[in-house]
Amino acid sequence: MKKFIITALLVIIIPFLFTKIFIQTDEIKFKYKTNNIIRVKDEKTNQIMIIPFEKYIKGVVAGEMPATFELEALKAQAVASRSYAMYQMTATKDKEYDVLNTTANQVYLTDEQLKTNWKENYQEKINKINKAVQETNGEYLTYNNEIVNAMFFSTSVGKTENSEEVFVSKLPYLRSVDSKWDELSPVFNDTYTFDLKDFYTKLSLPYNEKLTIEITQKTSTGRIRKLKINSQEINGRDLATKLSLRSNYFTITQNNEKITITTKGFGHGVGMSQYGANGMAKEGYKYDQILKHYYQNTEIKKI
Numbered sequence: 001m002k003k004f005i006i007t008a009l010l011v012i013i014i015p016f017l018f019t020k021i022f023i024q025t026d027e028i029k030f031k032y033k034t035n036n037i038i039r040v041k042d043e044k045t046n047q048i049m050i051i052p053f054e055k056y057i058k059g060v061v062a063g064e065m066p067a068t069f070e071l072e073a074l075k076a077q078a079v080a081s082r083s084y085a086m087y088q089m090t091a092t093k094d095k096e097y098d099v100l101n102t103t104a105n106q107v108y109l110t111d112e113q114l115k116t117n118w119k120e121n122y123q124e125k126i127n128k129i130n131k132a133v134q135e136t137n138g139e140y141l142t143y144n145n146e147i148v149n150a151m152f153f154s155t156s157v158g159k160t161e162n163s164e165e166v167f168v169s170k171l172p173y174l175r176s177v178d179s180k181w182d183e184l185s186p187v188f189n190d191t192y193t194f195d196l197k198d199f200y201t202k203l204s205l206p207y208n209e210k211l212t213i214e215i216t217q218k219t220s221t222g223r224i225r226k227l228k229i230n231s232q233e234i235n236g237r238d239l240a241t242k243l244s245l246r247s248n249y250f251t252i253t254q255n256n257e258k259i260t261i262t263t264k265g266f267g268h269g270v271g272m273s274q275y276g277a278n279g280m281a282k283e284g285y286k287y288d289q290i291l292k293h294y295y296q297n298t299e300i301k302k303i
Contacts, residue, residue, distance in 0.1 A: 036303070038085060040108055041097035048097045051108075057082050058126075058133045062114055063107035064152075065274055067125035070281030073274070074132035076290040079300065080272050081106055083141040083150035090147060136287065138303035141295055143173045148298055153267025154274050155185040157221055157249045160294065161269035165219040166237075173295045174270055176220060181279020187266040188275075190246050194259040202242050205232060211254045223249045223269060237268075271295065 036053040051059075060081040061074060069077075084106060085099060092098045099105040115122045141148040149171065151163075156179040163174035182188055200207050208230050216233070217226040224236035225248075236248035246266040253260050272294035280290045288300055 038089065038099065039092075039097040041100050043100050043102045043104070049101075053082075053085075054133060054137065056085065056108060058129055059108045059110060059114075060085070060106045061132060062126070062129045063109040067118075067128050069274075069278045071128065071132055072281035072285065072287045072290065073278040074129065075136050075287035076272065076277045076281075077152070077274065078133050078136045079139045079141060079287065079291055080150040080152050080295075082136070082139065083148050084152075086140055087147045087149045139300050140303065141173075141291060141298045142301050143171075143295075143298050148173055148295055150295060151268070151271030152274060152294075153269060153271065155187050155246075155266040156182045156269055156273040156276055157223065157247070157265040158182060159221045160271065160273060160276075161219055161221060161223065163270050165225070166223075166268050166270050173298050175296045177293060177296065179273045179276035179294075181276045181283075182265070182273055184279055185266070185275035187246055188264065190263045190266075192243065192245060192261045192263070194243070194261070196254070196257045196259055199243075199259045203229065203234065203239065204242075205229060211252075211259070213252050219269075221249070221269070223247065223265075 037050050038053050038056045040049045040051055040056060041047070042049065057078055061078050064081065065074060065077045067074070088105060089098045099108075101108040109117070111126075114126060118125050141150055151174065158179060160175075160177050160179055162170070162176045164170035194202070196209075196211070197207060199211075210230075212228075212230050214228040215224055215226075216228060217236075218224055224239075227234055227236060227239070236250075239245070240248040240250070240263075243261065245261060246263050247269065249264040249269075251262050272291070277290045277294070280293065281287075285293075291300065292298060
């Protein structure tokens with residue numbers, strides 16, 4: 001009888017333990033410190049949301065990086081996003097908000113938006129995001145004890161950019177570094193086709209049957225900073241914005257009334273490449289190694 005009872009208990013308990021250990025059936029949750037908040041302005045409604053800081057980081061990681069990425073890449077994104085937010089907050093003390101919830105700063109998505117986007121995959125994906133945020137809780141990047149402006153973007157052209165070649169400031173930790181992993185990105189290369197008339201209209205240029213292109217200035221990686229189209233000078237990033245191109249690394253060719261533009265990379269190219277980070281994680285790099293590759297000579301500190 002005793003043996004029977006023990007056997008019965010094992011039959012009941014072992015599957016239960018297996019389920020609890022190996023199958024995550026509940027959402028991973030963590031407590032937020034209510035005194036650590038950030039003011040987030042919704043660009044659509046102009047409303048300002050007061051959000052616990054780590055909850056904000058969760059919404060940013062979910063909004064900025066695919067949850068299908070490697071955990072170490074998501075952890076690197078969490079630290080970069082936390083650093084970027086803290087950097088912005090130091091400059092917005094006297095303003096009504098700290099950051100916008102769009103690509104103007106960082107994309108922030110609420111739980112409601114994530115549930116709508118992810119549907120039946122919400123629990124699995126939010127658990128992974130929460131794990132990345134929890135395991136880097138409070139961590140941020142510094143350079144010479146100053147918070148880092150931890151810019152990031154989707155896909156490089158094989159190398160990242162020096163900050164001063166894209167923006168104004170020359171920052172010692174935002175140097176051009178190799179990012180060979182980006183070639184696996186689905187947006188590493190792209191092609192666009194325009195009617196000649198539409199091409200000129202989008203760029204606010206007068207129509208001309210013959211298109212002449214002269215590249216006058218490039219970055220060290222080959223991105224186009226300035227060019228002349230039919231003798232009129234245009235900023236490369238402005239052209240990319242007006243034509244909705246993924247980057248300002250491009251070539252333009254004309255075939256009668258058709259214009260074909262091929263691009264490489266996606267985003268401004270400064271700081272951490274997200275697809276590069278995922279590629280590094282796939283090769284076994286840890287999040288701190290990823291961060292120190294893309295943000296040169298920085299240190300990870302904890303709030």
